[in-house]
Amino acid sequence: MASFTHRFLLFFSFLLHCFTNIFPVLGFRSSFALFPVAKDAATLQYVARISHGTPLRSSDLVLDLGGSFLWMDCDYGHVYSSSRLISSCSVNCSRAKSHDLGKRSCLLNTNCYVFPNNGVTGLASTGELVEDTIAVDTVDLLKVGTTTTVDHFLFSCAPTFHLQGLASGAKGMLGLGKASISLPSQLSSSIGHPQKFSLCLSSSTGVVLTGNGDAIFGTKTARSLIYTPLVIKQNDYFIHVKSIKIGGRRLSFHVGGKLEAKLSTIVPYTKMESSIFAKFSKAYVEAATRMNVTRVAAVAPFGLCFSSKGVVGNSMPGIELVLQSEMVKWRIEGRNLMVKVREERMCVGVLDGGWEQSSPIVIGGHQMEDNLLEFDIESSMLGFSSSLLFKGTTCSSSLPDSNLKHFI
Incomplete structure (x- = not known):
């Protein structure tokens, strides 16, 4: 501390x-x-x-x-x-x-x-x-x-x-x-x-x-955001997830309409309601097996852990949250997805939220890190960048890299 x-x-x-x-x-x-x-x-x-x-x-x-x-x-x-x-x-x-x-x-x-x-x-x-x-x-x-x-x-x-x-x-x-x-x-x-x-x-x-935020993050980054409808219930912010893809393959959910995903800065890692997490977990293990990644014993609070031995860079299966269409997807991969917990052991930063979780999906802070998120309350739209890491910057480094450098 x-x-x-x-x-x-x-x-x-x-x-x-x-x-x-x-x-x-x-x-x-x-x-x-x-x-x-x-x-x-x-x-x-x-x-x-x-x-x-x-x-x-x-x-x-x-x-x-x-x-x-x-x-x-x-x-x-x-x-x-x-x-x-x-x-x-x-x-x-x-x-x-x-x-x-x-x-x-x-x-x-x-x-x-x-x-x-x-x-x-x-x-x-x-x-x-x-x-x-x-x-x-x-x-x-x-x-x-x-x-x-x-x-x-x-x-x-x-x-x-x-x-x-x-x-x-x-x-x-x-x-x-x-x-x-x-x-x-x-x-x-x-x-x-x-x-x-x-x-x-x-x-x-x-x-x-x-x-x-243009003055801080720069016009190029701010105008490259992808937008999806923002649902506001009381004071909480939600987006609708049409489907989930793991390693490019779509998961099958027998639910009507879209999955509701709440965004939270209080929850450290994304949580899924138990029935959704069970299918997510099964599909993720299958995708990792296809990539010759070995599953190992879980480390609390995570339920899915793998050996990092021989894993190079972002060679773990990535996740895509497909929103209103196939053209609008929130990509979660690399450091936004995996959490290193021990030497040669890493875990998926998605947890089982239990059967009583009020929202099917709660997107946690770890998945939002190094993503520029713009909450436009007037137009009820959420703008998101997906990971800035793949654009050669981070939320920390984007500050001096922007117009803020004129007075820092």
Whole structure:
């Protein structure tokens, strides 16, 4: 954990010192807002850092792709004079609870309470809604490399015990869902960029970016994305999988319509419902056998492991998620698929999610790493690059390789 924290702090501090101009957000329009992300080696969670309060102070938050809003433990450290509690009868309280299906009460002279969810443990608690200032790294049309302060940013306080299960040092979670007070929604209305965000996760340092990503990832990469319809249920993001291919051969599933696949930054590895995983597992072993790869004893939590002796490069069977047509496929192979667990032993990073898994497929963080994913909420489309590794870059190296190099 020490090395993770040190690497993260160096990376973030380097960026922060490059973004030197701070000015009010009123009247300002930016193409994007940037938040560096590091992967915690112990929990395999993705941790972003935000700066908030007056004076500015940093907090590490675990990314939750389906989270409704930002929540943090407000009990640690000192209380900011800039933090303001929100009244239960205010417009902002109604805005925060717009996604709640239950009855919304309003009592004069009472605070607004919401229900922050710990996406890792699945537990919810009661927290007060507050507003404060946050600082975001942006690019102005006229200035390259600025830090913008956003006032009246809404988030929830949560009790300290709610941090259970989160990466060491994390003070809460950063929600990226469609809710009206999620990070992308608030920055879209405050800074004036499109209601979209991009993820480029990595085993080291990546980024979450709200707005247009061309300035960071480059026009060539951003415009080479393949698009598929994005299904949004409450705050979770799904895509429909028409079929699955292993080593070019289609799996046969006796299910009506398309398979629903949820995207998650909380789940480390892709999970399949048991009946789907059984067929996937059988087909994958057959494909590996055809390539003369030997199956070996499984290593928890993985169910499919193979000997890496004699295996060169990406000579393991790859997976293709066929989406709306044969022309639209998400390729998962190489480092995005295989996980080295021991000397001369590697495992497929796809797990049996059990019979009760709510979604047939949950695409986990490992499969999303070094993929540029663009969540266009306005048009309900997901843009994806498939692995950047086959394009000679990664989510880590794409940052200095882009226009960001002008101020790094």
